[in-house]
Amino acid sequence: AQSVTQLDSHVSVSEGTPVLLRCNYSSSYSPSLFWYVQHPNKGLQLLLKYTSAATLVKGINGFEAEFKKSETSFHLTKPSAHMSDAAEYFCVVIDMFSGGYNKLIFGAGTRLAVHP
């Protein structure tokens, strides 16, 4: 079965400093991976996705993630945090099943706090 583990439940950074949100995955086949962001009292928005093309994936708002098969990781980074980045971030893997259908398996989430 597919799964993702987000290694930090909370991350706190100062504005202007780098952001690193860690995610490890477990997959019995080549995975498709996403990062979603949820701002307070809002729905989920896709930040970026990896689907076996380039291993370094660029997303919206300056975020990027690197797929590392040898480390089974898909960490999310941003060079310089902005106050508006404060939100909950979810690492997600696709679980494929019979009939060609798929479902999203969510990690537990990482709450990012950004301080002035």
Added chain:
Amino acid sequence: DTAVSQTPKYLVTQMGNDKSIKCEQNLGHDTMYWYKQDSKKFLKIMFSYNNKELIINETVPNRFSPKSPDKAHLNLHINSLELGDSAVYFCASSPREGQVGNEQFFGPGTRLTVL
């Protein structure tokens, strides 16, 4: 021009009542989903419909009954509400199934509080 919309945004009700949450998408997608987000922010899929047909039911109690009148709508009806049903419910949609890497587009959520 909202892509995935849900009503109501907030729902407060008593234990034992029956309630419905509506979801509509105007993206022309074939597949729609319901997710439950608990108080610890954990998100889990409940149901998935493809072209009005149920394809995923993640061992959700049969008090929860999704209804898809057409592929643009997926409503969630909940009978005999319990305290543990309190959560945020998200609707989502994605393009034609079977394509690897299809992202899902989420609605704003419905916060259900059962008293």
